[in-house]
Amino acid sequence: xxxxxxxxxxxxxxxxxxxxxxxxxxxxxxxxxxxxxxxxxxxxxxxxxxxxxxxxxxxxxxxxxxxxxxxxxxxxxxxxxxxxxxxxxxxxxxxxxxxxxxxxxxxxxxxxxxxxxxxxxxxxxxxxxxxxxxxxxxxxxxxxxxxxxxxxxxxxxxxxxxxxxxxxxxxxxxxxxxxxxxxxxxxxxxxxxxxxxxxxxxxxxxxxxxxxxxxxxxxxxxxxxxxxxxxxxxx
Ligand SMILES: [Zn+2]
Numbered sequence: 001x002x003x004x005x006x007x008x009x010x011x012x013x014x015x016x017x018x019x020x021x022x023x024x025x026x027x028x029x030x031x032x033x034x035x036x037x038x039x040x041x042x043x044x045x046x047x048x049x050x051x052x053x054x055x056x057x058x059x060x061x062x063x064x065x066x067x068x069x070x071x072x073x074x075x076x077x078x079x080x081x082x083x084x085x086x087x088x089x090x091x092x093x094x095x096x097x098x099x100x101x102x103x104x105x106x107x108x109x110x111x112x113x114x115x116x117x118x119x120x121x122x123x124x125x126x127x128x129x130x131x132x133x134x135x136x137x138x139x140x141x142x143x144x145x146x147x148x149x150x151x152x153x154x155x156x157x158x159x160x161x162x163x164x165x166x167x168x169x170x171x172x173x174x175x176x177x178x179x180x181x182x183x184x185x186x187x188x189x190x191x192x193x194x195x196x197x198x199x200x201x202x203x204x205x206x207x208x209x210x211x212x213x214x215x216x217x218x219x220x221x222x223x224x225x226x227x228x229x230x231x232x233x234x235x
Contacts, residue, residue, distance in 0.1 A: 043076035043145075044177040047125035054168025054215070056115075059095075060122040063102050069110035073129040077177045078145035080170050081133055082208075083111065083187045084196035085150050092154040094121045111148030113169060117161035120169055126177070134191035142190035147173055153198055163199075163208060171215035175223070181213040 050058045063070045085092060094114040098121035101110065111132040114121045124130050126147050133142020142148075149170060151162050170184060186205060187195035194200050199208055 042178070043078050045074055045076050045127050047127045048176045049122070050169075050172055050176070053120060053172045054165060056118065056120055056165045056168065058113075058120045058122055058169075059098070061098050061102055062122070063110060063124055067102075068106065068108050069101065069131070070124060071129050071131075074127050075129050075144055077126055077147060077179070078140065079142065079147070079183050079185045080173050080179070081142050081146040081148050081185045081187055081190070082166065082170070082196050082199070083132065083148060083150045084153050084198055085114070086153065086195070086197055088153055088155050090155040092152060093157070094119050094152055097121065097150065097152070098123055111150050113147070113149045114152065115149060115162055115166045115169060116152035116154065117158040117165065120165065126173070133187060134193060138190075142185065142187070146185065146190075147177075149173075151196060151199075159198065163211065167208065167211040167215050170212045171219055174212075174216050175219045181209065181216050184209060184212055 049060050052058055065072060085097060087097075094116040097114040101114075101123050108131050110124055110130040112122065112124045112126055112130055114123065129144055130148050131143055132148035132150075133146055135141040135143055137144060149166060151166050153159060153162075171181075174180060174183060186200070187193060188200060199205055
């Protein structure tokens with residue numbers, strides 16, 4: 001091979017090597033981009049005021065903005081966290097809890113919804129931090145990223161209906177905030193406390209999660225059908 005030919009061949013090989021490296025790097029970057037796109041979920045940071053859930057009215061009576069119970073921090077909504085009030089008094093309804101939590105009490109405990117057998121009270125916008133999960137300011141934790149829902153266990157109340165109402169509310173919240181039934185948590189998932197107490201001690205957590213999943217799937221089905229019908233009308 002002549003010297004000139006060899007030089008040309010080397011130049012071509014070098015160019016090919018550079019090209020291959022560039023191509024490889026581009027592919028690597030593309031894949032990494034795809035991977036992060038999968039990991040990065042977009043979470044809602046807005047507050048939606050539902051009129052009702054499962055036919056049960058939702059009353060929006062918020063804790064005053066200057067209350068220590070309402071830090072007012074806007075956050076991403078990642079979970080719905082289920083609790084029980086553990087208050088067995090006959091008068092410990094959702095309304096009574098709302099009157100108490102919106103009142104002048106020097107305590108920082110707060111949560112977003114209280115549910116009894118006939119009503120749902122909304123105490124705090126869903127996109128605001130509330131102190132209910134007992135995990136302080138833990139990243140991706142219950143306080144910082146969960147919607148706290150308290151179920152009433154008041155004497156004379158129909159606990160089975162409370163479960164039905166809470167499942168309906170939770171399913172609605174999952175739907176409006178682009179979450180899934182996998183994003184439901186029990187308070188006990190965030191700290192060492194048996195809450196929701198009755199649900200856990202009766203071994204009914206999985207059954208309750210199934211109720212939520214069924215309600216959620218029905219909502220998805222119904223709303224998808226509605227959208228389909230609207231599209232048909234527009235077309
Ligand atoms: Zn709890």
